[in-house]
Amino acid sequence: xxxxxxxxxxxxxxxxxxxxxxxxxxxxxxxxxxxxxxxxxxxxxxxxxxxxxxxxxxxxxxxxxxxxxxxxxxxxxxxxxxxxxxxxxxxxxxxxxxxxxxxxxxxxxxxxxxxxxx
Amino acid sequence: xxxxxxxxxxxxxxxxxxxxxxxxxxxxxxxxxxxxxxxxxxxxxxxxxxxxxxxxxxxxxxxxxxxxxxxxxxxxxxxxxxxxxxxxxxxxxxxxxxxxxxxxxxxxxxxxxxxxxxxxxxxxxxxxxxxxxxxxxxxxxxxxxxxxxxxxxxxxxxxxxxxxxxxxxxxxxxxxxxxxxxxxxxxxxxxxxxxxxxxxxxxxxxx
Numbered sequence: 001x002x003x004x005x006x007x008x009x010x011x012x013x014x015x016x017x018x019x020x021x022x023x024x025x026x027x028x029x030x031x032x033x034x035x036x037x038x039x040x041x042x043x044x045x046x047x048x049x050x051x052x053x054x055x056x057x058x059x060x061x062x063x064x065x066x067x068x069x070x071x072x073x074x075x076x077x078x079x080x081x082x083x084x085x086x087x088x089x090x091x092x093x094x095x096x097x098x099x100x101x102x103x104x105x106x107x108x109x110x111x112x113x114x115x116x117x118x
Numbered sequence: 119x120x121x122x123x124x125x126x127x128x129x130x131x132x133x134x135x136x137x138x139x140x141x142x143x144x145x146x147x148x149x150x151x152x153x154x155x156x157x158x159x160x161x162x163x164x165x166x167x168x169x170x171x172x173x174x175x176x177x178x179x180x181x182x183x184x185x186x187x188x189x190x191x192x193x194x195x196x197x198x199x200x201x202x203x204x205x206x207x208x209x210x211x212x213x214x215x216x217x218x219x220x221x222x223x224x225x226x227x228x229x230x231x232x233x234x235x236x237x238x239x240x241x242x243x244x245x246x247x248x249x250x251x252x253x254x255x256x257x258x259x260x261x262x263x264x265x266x267x268x269x270x271x272x273x274x275x276x277x278x279x280x281x282x283x284x285x286x287x288x289x290x291x292x293x294x295x296x297x298x299x300x301x302x303x304x305x306x307x308x309x310x311x312x313x314x315x316x317x318x319x320x321x322x323x324x325x
Contacts, residue, residue, distance in 0.1 A: 028204035064316035094154035098161040
């Protein structure tokens with residue numbers, strides 16, 4: 001067998017160029033370019049565009065979400081295909097937990113702050 | 119011996135044997151469970167930080183403490199490191215050992231560079247009187263950023279260990295499987311950093 005996964009031996013395998021590897025390399029490069037653009041966008045907004053905070057914060061949030069999706073798609077290879085459902089569901093469930101814990105904590109603390117300080 | 123493509127996240131290695139395939143699928147899924155629990159730790163630290171941002175206790179605020187240029191350089195260094203590991207993963211798929219070393223070495227150096235920059239930033243803050251003891255804001259900031267830094271340090275040690283393992287054991291099955299998980303871990307750290315610069319540095323500077 002010439003397949004690398006079957007090799008339990010200690011010998012070093014001969015390089016095997018494959019079409020999949022080329023496709024994956026292209027995916028990483030594309031993801032890297034997109035991530036650079038989004039990062040530059042976020043920092044550029046703060047450095048050069050003097051927006052009011054009420055506009056700036058949602059814009060930063062949207063850019064961050066977009067970059068998270070780019071990283072998941074191109075660097076962690078998670079997409080909507082059927083064979084990756086379990087992992088996607090795990091990530092969605094974790095996101096739900098995070099949303100409840102972070103959102104709930106901030107809501108309660110903000111509310112308490114308003115009541116106690118005013 | 120059918121090859122089922124795209125079963126688990128991360129770079130998929132070509133599998134010829136069903137039991138190897140199943141093994142890879144299960145271990146990678148288990149590693150995802152770990153990553154997501156880690157994400158929850160970070161989420162709670164983010165919630166703590168977000169509720170502490172205005173609690174400066176008369177000490178310095180975010181606008182006085184954070185430098186945009188420094189945060190930008192740190193971000194770029196970590197992003198390049200992440201990309202370098204991606205290239206190492208592709209080289210792993212093709213079993214090109216020298217190329218794997220080169221890209222892993224690059225991502226290790228960039229990761230250490232990131233740690234150096236972060237250490238300089240944090241020690242500089244402490245030296246200028248903005249230490250974690252000053253306010254709730256600074257405590258939560260130091261806790262959040264240094265937790266991420268410790269993860270990067272652990273990842274760097276892991277990269278060194280894996281480079282030694284490749285040298286000693288070769289690209290055998292177990293080594294490949296570990297490299298796959300290390301890749302996920304390293305990409306995950308960059309993901310956390312996106313949230314750090316979007317939640318901590320950029321709003322802090324803008325205020």
